Every structure is written in C-alpha cells, then in structure tokens.
Amino acid sequence: MSAGAESTNVSSLGKGDSLHQQVLASFPLCDMTEEDLTQNPQLCKLLATLAQHVDQTGLTVSLKTELEKAEQRLQSQRRLWLRSESLHKGLQEMIQDHCVRKQHATVPPDQNMFYATMEKCLLVAQCVKQLDPSSTTDQDQPFILGLNPHQVMELMPLEKNVKRMKQSLPRELEKHLKKKCLSLLSYYQPECENESEGLKNSKLSHLSSLLDKEKKRAESLKETCRENTVLLQRQAQLYLSELLKCIQLLQSLILDHRLRIQSDLDRKKLDYSESKCELVIQKIKTEMVEIQLDTYTADAIPAHKKIRGKLESELKACQVEKQSTELKLASFEILGKEFEALAEEYSKLRQEIEVKNWAMKELTMYNNK
Known part of the structure; x- marks a missing residue:
C-alpha cells in the first residue's frame, strides 16, 4: 500500500479525538486508552489503517x-x-x-x-x-x-x-x-x-x-454484559490510578502539615514539662515545710535555721581553707623529695611546740589557782 493511500484511509477515519475514539471502537479487545494513542501517534495511524482490513476480532475480510x-x-x-x-x-x-x-x-x-x-x-x-x-x-x-x-x-x-x-x-x-x-x-x-x-x-x-x-435476547444481554464488564474493568483501572494519585497527594499534605506544626507541638510540650517540673518542685518544698512543722516546734525552727546558716558559713570557710592548703601542698610538691624531709621535720617541731604550749598553759592555770 502506498503512502498516499494510507494517508487517505487515515484521514477518512477522522482527526484528533475522533480518530482515537474510532480506533478504540475498532479494537475493543485491545487494552489501550486515549492517552496511549496520544503518546504514540504512529501506532494510532497504523491501527487506523489496519482497521480498514480487519474486523473487531482481528480477522481479515x-x-x-x-x-x-x-x-x-x-x-x-x-x-x-x-x-x-x-x-x-x-x-x-x-x-x-x-x-x-x-x-x-x-x-x-x-x-x-x-x-x-x-x-x-x-x-x-x-x-x-x-x-x-x-x-x-x-x-x-x-x-x-x-x-x-x-x-x-x-x-x-x-x-x-x-x-x-x-x-x-x-x-x-x-x-x-x-x-x-x-x-x-x-x-x-x-x-x-x-x-x-x-x-x-x-x-x-x-x-x-x-x-x-x-435466545436472541439472552445473547444480546450476554453481549451487553460482556461490554459492561470490559467498561467496568477500564473504569476500575482509571479509578485505581486516580485513587493512587489522591493517596500520594494526601500523604504529601499530611507530611507538610506535620512538619509545620511540629515546632509548635515541641514548644507546647516544653512549656508543659517546665510547668510540671515547677509544680513538682513546689510540691517538694511544701512537703519539706510540712515535715519540719511536724518534727519541730515553731520556736526551734528559727534556731535551727541560724545554726544551719552558721554551719554553712563555717563549711564554706573550711572549704576555702582546704582549697588554699591544697594549693600550698601543690606548690610544695613541686620542690621534690628533698622538701619532704624538711616538711616532716617541720611538722614534728610544730607538734612539739603545740605540746609545750599546752603544758605551759596548764602550768600557768595551776599557778594561778
């Protein structure tokens, strides 16, 4: 068949969407859609030409x-x-x-x-x-x-x-x-x-x-049922494809919404945790006050507070003295092992001096009596 004859046959079938519809009607057993024919125009032309020589079942004349x-x-x-x-x-x-x-x-x-x-x-x-x-x-x-x-x-x-x-x-x-x-x-x-x-x-x-x-009516109904079955299968495929697109769109919307509200949700959780911690601290303080009131009298509590304050100040002074002593020891350790003997001798002399001072103090007190 020449190219001019093929173009004549194709043009006789129609153009655009009408050509696609006629090709689909000429080959109902083929699983094709208009989108397939649109994406493959040469295949559409081939099927349109082939429709002039075969019937819907694919048999030649x-x-x-x-x-x-x-x-x-x-x-x-x-x-x-x-x-x-x-x-x-x-x-x-x-x-x-x-x-x-x-x-x-x-x-x-x-x-x-x-x-x-x-x-x-x-x-x-x-x-x-x-x-x-x-x-x-x-x-x-x-x-x-x-x-x-x-x-x-x-x-x-x-x-x-x-x-x-x-x-x-x-x-x-x-x-x-x-x-x-x-x-x-x-x-x-x-x-x-x-x-x-x-x-x-x-x-x-x-x-x-x-x-x-x-019998003819039953055959007609059977043929109609077969056509409806094919149409239903195509509609089911289209429905599934559209449903998948909707699901993907819904997933993207859910993801965007979740990312947008995640910061607000984290801030609210943080505020809630801080408030809950503050409430627990206040409850602990309240329990401590209740324990003090149940254990001591109202007059003993101020005295204990003063004693606690004095002890804490002495503890701080001791800690400061400890730190200064540790610094001195650290400076002494730099001098090496030769200084250790002098330090031991110095400590012995301090102990003897303290003993003698105590003896002199006792003797003075005895003489005064």
Whole structure:
C-alpha cells in the first residue's frame, strides 16, 4: 500500500479525538486508552489503517468469509446430527415411558408388541453401528466377540412386526413429541395449563419463534454484559490510578502539615514539662515545710535555721581553707623529695611546740589557782 493511500484511509477515519475514539471502537479487545494513542501517534495511524482490513476480532475480510462458510457447513452437519440424535433419544424415552406405564397399569398387547419390536430394532441398530468399522480403522481388525453386522442383523424381529411397527411409529412419535412440547409450553407459560386444546396448539405453533426471540435476547444481554464488564474493568483501572494519585497527594499534605506544626507541638510540650517540673518542685518544698512543722516546734525552727546558716558559713570557710592548703601542698610538691624531709621535720617541731604550749598553759592555770 502506498503512502498516499494510507494517508487517505487515515484521514477518512477522522482527526484528533475522533480518530482515537474510532480506533478504540475498532479494537475493543485491545487494552489501550486515549492517552496511549496520544503518546504514540504512529501506532494510532497504523491501527487506523489496519482497521480498514480487519474486523473487531482481528480477522481479515477473506478469512472472515471462509470462517462464516465453515461455520455454515458445521451448523448444517450439526443440525443433521441433532436431528438423528433427538429422534433416537425420543424413541428411547418412548420405551422408558412404556416400561413405567406397564408397572402401574395394564397395557394392550398390541402396544407391548409395538414397543418390544421398536426396542429390539434399536438394540440391533446400535450393535450394528458398533460392529461396523469406520474408514479410519483397520479393515482387518477382528470384530467384537467375533461377531459381524450380518450375524447381528439376523436377530431382527419378524418382518411383519417390523412393518407394523413402522406404520404406527410416526403417529406414536408425533404424540410423544407433542406431549413434550406441551410440557415445555407449560413450563414456559404456566398460565396455559387451564386453557383449551386449540389455544394450546395455537401457542405451540408460535413456541419456536418465542424461544428463538428469548435466545436472541439472552445473547444480546450476554453481549451487553460482556461490554459492561470490559467498561467496568477500564473504569476500575482509571479509578485505581486516580485513587493512587489522591493517596500520594494526601500523604504529601499530611507530611507538610506535620512538619509545620511540629515546632509548635515541641514548644507546647516544653512549656508543659517546665510547668510540671515547677509544680513538682513546689510540691517538694511544701512537703519539706510540712515535715519540719511536724518534727519541730515553731520556736526551734528559727534556731535551727541560724545554726544551719552558721554551719554553712563555717563549711564554706573550711572549704576555702582546704582549697588554699591544697594549693600550698601543690606548690610544695613541686620542690621534690628533698622538701619532704624538711616538711616532716617541720611538722614534728610544730607538734612539739603545740605540746609545750599546752603544758605551759596548764602550768600557768595551776599557778594561778
């Protein structure tokens, strides 16, 4: 296909958003959005050109035609098979109904002969079908139990009984099928149970068209449901994507708000802790005062305060003296080990002087007496 023909086909589909909508409608099974087509314009053009040659399922026109013909042949073969299968099932149901009737009521001999002959014919036909090799099997393959179709055909009922059964079979089969159709009509339209036979027959003649309409309506509803399911999936994807965007935006807002109020929250916590500490300190002081009032009298407390003040002042003086002494010791330690002997000798002399001063003081006091 030439470039001019492709441009003509693309332009015939539309432009802009209309082209995107038509491409999405032409390929409903593809998981694409308008955003994908907008971001990939060459892909959009390719799909628009391809839509001229394929249908919504992706089949070409020629392949679609061949598929429709094959489906028509398949439907024809299926109808033939269903016709024979339904006839066979109907005959089996007739035999079963006859067996049930025999258990509950007396059946005329001619009917017994009719159903016995029909049952035997069905069994023989089924056995012949099983023994008859198909074209796909080996012709030299041995028969089941050593029997061949001709031997089984010898078990057929008498020819006169078969002839009489064939004459009565259409009438009996018609009765059976009509009974089944009436039961189906009663199930489909329960209100017709009490209606006349003629009205039932009239409705029965239109039952197939009604069932066909119901089938088409069910298929239409199924297709609508499938389209709604696809649309719901797309909407769910869009909803999830939008929901994720909203969650991210909410997280960013929460983080910004938290950072903005964190300083105010820390300041309030600090003020609360300071107030609580101040309250605890005041409570401790109050407890100390209560203990003092419970332990001492009102006159003893001022005296204890004075004693405490004097002791604290003496303690401070001792601490100052200790510090000055430690400084002197530190300066003495700088002189080394030679000064240690002099210091020991000095301390001994101080002790002797103190002893002698004490002795002189005692002697003076004794002389005064």
